[in-house]
Amino acid sequence: MANWEDCVHCGLCLSACPTYQVTGLEMESPRGRLVLLNQWREQPEAHDVETRGWLDDCLDCRACESVCPSNIPTGHLVEAWRSQEAPEARPPRSLIQVLELLLGSPRGLAWFRRMARWSQTRWGDWMVRQTARWLPPGARSVKAGLPALHSRGLSRRRLDSDGTGSDIFFFVGCVMDALYSETNEHAADLLRLAGHRLTIPQGQRCCGAVHRHSGSPETARHWAEANIALFEQSGAEVVAVDAAGCGAALKEYASLFPPDSPWQERAQHFQNAVQDVVQLLADSLPPLSRQDANPVTVHDPCHHVHAQGIAKETRSLLGRAGYAVTEMRESTLCCGSAGIYNLTHPDKSQALLTRKLAQIPDDATYVAAANPGCLMHMQSGLSAQSHKQVVHPVDLAWQAYRDAGLCATRSVTS
Amino acid sequence: MTGWLDQLRQALGSEHVLTHPIALTAYAQDGYTLASGRPAAVVLPASSAEVQTVVQILAAADKAIVPRGAGTSLSGGAIADSNSVILHFSRMNQIHAIDWHNRVAEVDPGVVNQDISRALAPGGLFYAPDPSSQQACTIGGNFAENSGGPHCLKYGVTLNHILMADVVLPDGTTARLGNLAGEPDGPDWLGLLIGSEGTLGIATRLWLRALPIPPASRTFLALFDSVEEASRAVSDIIAAGVIPAAMEMMDKLAIHAVEQGAYPVGYPEDLEAVLLIELDGEPAVVDADRRVVHGILAARQVRALREAESLEERTLWWANRKTAFGAMGLISPRYYVQDGVIPRHVLPEALDTIGRIGERFRIRIANVFHAGDGNLHPLLLYNHQDPDEVARVKEAGSEILAYCIRVGGSISGEHGIGIEKLQEMAWQFAPQDLLAQRSVKQAFDPGGRFNPGKLLPTPGRCIDFRPVP
Numbered sequence A: 001m002a003n004w005e006d007c008v009h010c011g012l013c014l015s016a017c018p019t020y021q022v023t024g025l026e027m028e029s030p031r032g033r034l035v036l037l038n039q040w041r042e043q044p045e046a047h048d049v050e051t052r053g054w055l056d057d058c059l060d061c062r063a064c065e066s067v068c069p070s071n072i073p074t075g076h077l078v079e080a081w082r083s084q085e086a087p088e089a090r091p092p093r094s095l096i097q098v099l100e101l102l103l104g105s106p107r108g109l110a111w112f113r114r115m116a117r118w119s120q121t122r123w124g125d126w127m128v129r130q131t132a133r134w135l136p137p138g139a140r141s142v143k144a145g146l147p148a149l150h151s152r153g154l155s156r157r158r159l160d161s162d163g164t165g166s167d168i169f170f171f172v173g174c175v176m177d178a179l180y181s182e183t184n185e186h187a188a189d190l191l192r193l194a195g196h197r198l199t200i201p202q203g204q205r206c207c208g209a210v211h212r213h214s215g216s217p218e219t220a221r222h223w224a225e226a227n228i229a230l231f232e233q234s235g236a237e238v239v240a241v242d243a244a245g246c247g248a249a250l251k252e253y254a255s256l257f258p259p260d261s262p263w264q265e266r267a268q269h270f271q272n273a274v275q276d277v278v279q280l281l282a283d284s285l286p287p288l289s290r291q292d293a294n295p296v297t298v299h300d301p302c303h304h305v306h307a308q309g310i311a312k313e314t315r316s317l318l319g320r321a322g323y324a325v326t327e328m329r330e331s332t333l334c335c336g337s338a339g340i341y342n343l344t345h346p347d348k349s350q351a352l353l354t355r356k357l358a359q360i361p362d363d364a365t366y367v368a369a370a371n372p373g374c375l376m377h378m379q380s381g382l383s384a385q386s387h388k389q390v391v392h393p394v395d396l397a398w399q400a401y402r403d404a405g406l407c408a409t410r411s412v413t414s
Numbered sequence B: 001m002t003g004w005l006d007q008l009r010q011a012l013g014s015e016h017v018l019t020h021p022i023a024l025t026a027y028a029q030d031g032y033t034l035a036s037g038r039p040a041a042v043v044l045p046a047s048s049a050e051v052q053t054v055v056q057i058l059a060a061a062d063k064a065i066v067p068r069g070a071g072t073s074l075s076g077g078a079i080a081d082s083n084s085v086i087l088h089f090s091r092m093n094q095i096h097a098i099d100w101h102n103r104v105a106e107v108d109p110g111v112v113n114q115d116i117s118r119a120l121a122p123g124g125l126f127y128a129p130d131p132s133s134q135q136a137c138t139i140g141g142n143f144a145e146n147s148g149g150p151h152c153l154k155y156g157v158t159l160n161h162i163l164m165a166d167v168v169l170p171d172g173t174t175a176r177l178g179n180l181a182g183e184p185d186g187p188d189w190l191g192l193l194i195g196s197e198g199t200l201g202i203a204t205r206l207w208l209r210a211l212p213i214p215p216a217s218r219t220f221l222a223l224f225d226s227v228e229e230a231s232r233a234v235s236d237i238i239a240a241g242v243i244p245a246a247m248e249m250m251d252k253l254a255i256h257a258v259e260q261g262a263y264p265v266g267y268p269e270d271l272e273a274v275l276l277i278e279l280d281g282e283p284a285v286v287d288a289d290r291r292v293v294h295g296i297l298a299a300r301q302v303r304a305l306r307e308a309e310s311l312e313e314r315t316l317w318w319a320n321r322k323t324a325f326g327a328m329g330l331i332s333p334r335y336y337v338q339d340g341v342i343p344r345h346v347l348p349e350a351l352d353t354i355g356r357i358g359e360r361f362r363i364r365i366a367n368v369f370h371a372g373d374g375n376l377h378p379l380l381l382y383n384h385q386d387p388d389e390v391a392r393v394k395e396a397g398s399e400i401l402a403y404c405i406r407v408g409g410s411i412s413g414e415h416g417i418g419i420e421k422l423q424e425m426a427w428q429f430a431p432q433d434l435l436a437q438r439s440v441k442q443a444f445d446p447g448g449r450f451n452p453g454k455l456l457p458t459p460g461r462c463i464d465f466r467p468v469p
């Protein structure tokens, strides 16, 4: 893989970088960060708060990587710096431990969902408002962006496997499983409508992306091993995933393991099998024609467009489902959610959010965003001026096929 | 009296005045990697008034000023020395108004070139000069370098598209140059400042000419087994009276690099040259031109001819071409791109000569260029950690420029002189020409405070740009 030394300083990455866009500082651009990484390595006196801050402000959004003509993996390099050389730049250990408990197992996830749901009850809402002063701003906005949660449980508990001969291992994720369980159910319905058979192993783990980005690769590796083993046992050919962030992480499983690890080949096999649900559905559902559909605009999550090159597919899925897509400017610019960036860097995250929301076309009712982080973050900014809604494209497509009588509504209580 | 740094902090807010050594290191280079220099400070003004204040403060402190847009200059134009302060325009990046009726866009200097055409597109307009760096480079940088681009073959360079500009002069006063009618009354001061590489004035607001998007446009790839035949085809096309919107050429090594980059087109591996040709205008004219061009290409033994079938395909072909410089990073640790211009008819011979110079100095050279107007971009590949190779690259580069002058061309088509081609200026211009240019500089900037050490070779003045490595 190319390294910081291979940067030819052409500057073509500058305008793609969200942190450069909002700060205007060369140090907050990909090209500048490569200079900083070099300084960090060569000059111990560079190890100060400012330099660490400029590097750590990187969103890992990969926008620089998709435009760099020299294929410099700047986002990856900053991530590696965070985990190997700058333990101080990682989020506090306590936060990681909490996330590990909550996201790491179905039990933790069920708890997480219950807590989130409780925060939406009258009492919970009151409590949150009372304690708002003590909550970090990022946490308050997460609460504001939560989808309306019904009393159903994790999606994995509500989805049945199709038994032997299933071609798809359906990856339910963690946040998707807990907070967007309906979206997972809709994805499963549509995959079946497209002729697939699904298996949903109950023991599957979180993809590990957050831990990896925050400098705890051991946890990520541990969970990856569990997922790889389950996939091998399932006999499926494809791992289907409907969260951009998880998809990008799953497609990089091999890089979690050292080259000589016995897991290397298995991880390679696994990651080659991963496909986003949007990719799988883009051209395989029956086309609907509808006159009444509300106009939709698309936000391209970084981990779709920059990490996986998915953009066209979202539009063709929505088009097939009968929606008219009006494009928003800067659809590929990060919304500021970026994993847990909204918790760790509230100011920059808000600046990016404001910029993103300003680009939503007036005539769009829905903003389609195929990633839970983006959904929550963008919705949190919108809640006040409520007539617009941020929705997963799978949900939009599902509604269309339900209206056409091709998918059935499920009962709300499980 | 407080020091100049404190005055700057007071004027702009301390977060917009950078002095941290690592921050200054991030600003030590632009797109020209054979030199670097660390500025005394970097300031980020937010308005014309702030720029004026900064110029006044620094004039009183006898500090030099280097404006900077995106730092994509290929001649070291945005590199500063330790007595200079960089004025970075990244915060002045608004498109203020678009006059759809008169087709004029009023913009800040820090607006990215491509964003202007994006903003104009909904009204069926575009901004013609399109440097290959257009996704990042700024209009202020284009103003200073009089930048060109593939489509300048037909539409002309930056000079033809800036109608009016507000500038801050070295003495701290401001002036509005040019007018919205686009006709100079009296001396063409605007024309003098465009292309003066920030040595005479700093642009703080620009009024740009927008053009209607042509009703028809067709894009072709002509694949060749011989560079020579491709070059002859270029001359034949122009000789036949066709002016394509763009006519770009890449040779084998360049193709090899771009195909590994972010936008591979799928060129056959054994290809010697490719021409990217675009025709635009009224549909009937485009059709007629297309027939002429096809005839010429066939006569010149084109191996295959492809026409873009969709907007996506056209965009991909252009992205492939426009990222060619950067893609050199895939086949070499560093590259040095040159910008010589030659009369079109010597193209075949020129490529041959460049090839031989490369062999003599043991330097690999890829060629990417605006073939239509004879603007060559030889890319000299080198390893910056090999001092001997760095020395050879510089010599080979000089020799190529000397050749361009010898055949009646020039040392720079569009990238500017900067600090890169100071020595060659003395080859291109007679002493009295240089003297005349120097007196213009003297009249505008007697203290030599705007972009010192650039553009004009100054006898006896030593600037401490550090060669790299």
Ligand SMILES: Cc1cc2nc3c(=O)[nH]c(=O)nc-3n(C[C@H](O)[C@H](O)[C@H](O)COP(=O)(O)OP(=O)(O)OC[C@H]3O[C@@H](n4cnc5c(N)ncnc54)[C@H](O)[C@@H]3O)c2cc1C
Pocket (backbone or CB within 6 Å): A009, A010, A011, A012, B030, B031, B066, B067, B068, B069, B070, B071, B072, B073, B074, B076, B077, B078, B089, B109, B130, B131, B132, B133, B136, B137, B138, B139, B140, B141, B142, B143, B144, B145, B146, B147, B148, B149, B150, B197, B198, B199, B201, B202, B203, B204, B322, B325, B326, B414, B415, B451
């Ligand atoms: C990959 C690549 C491809 C390129 N392709 C082309 C091409 O096709 N055609 C072409 O012409 N060039 C090309 N260039 C060169 C470069 O992009 C242009 O010279 C561009 O105009 C520089 O713009 P910038 O904003 O990066 O300016 P900078 O590099 O920041 O500055 C360039 C010069 O302008 C001065 N300057 C900046 N702003 C102002 C201002 N407001 N007022 C006064 N002076 C100012 C600076 O002091 C400096 O001397 C290319 C560069 C790269 C890296």
Ligand code: SF4
Pocket (backbone or CB within 6 Å): A016, A017, A018, A019, A020, A028, A029, A030, A033, A057, A058, A059, A060, A061, A062, A063, A064, A065, A074, A075, A078
């Ligand atoms: S990953 Fe995103 S934020 Fe980080 S340098 Fe690249 S573009 Fe900028």
Ligand code: SF4
Pocket (backbone or CB within 6 Å): A006, A007, A008, A009, A010, A011, A012, A013, A014, A030, A031, A034, A067, A068, A069, A070, A071, A072, A074, B326, B329
């Ligand atoms: S685009 Fe790539 S090569 Fe160019 S400056 Fe950015 S990181 Fe370096």
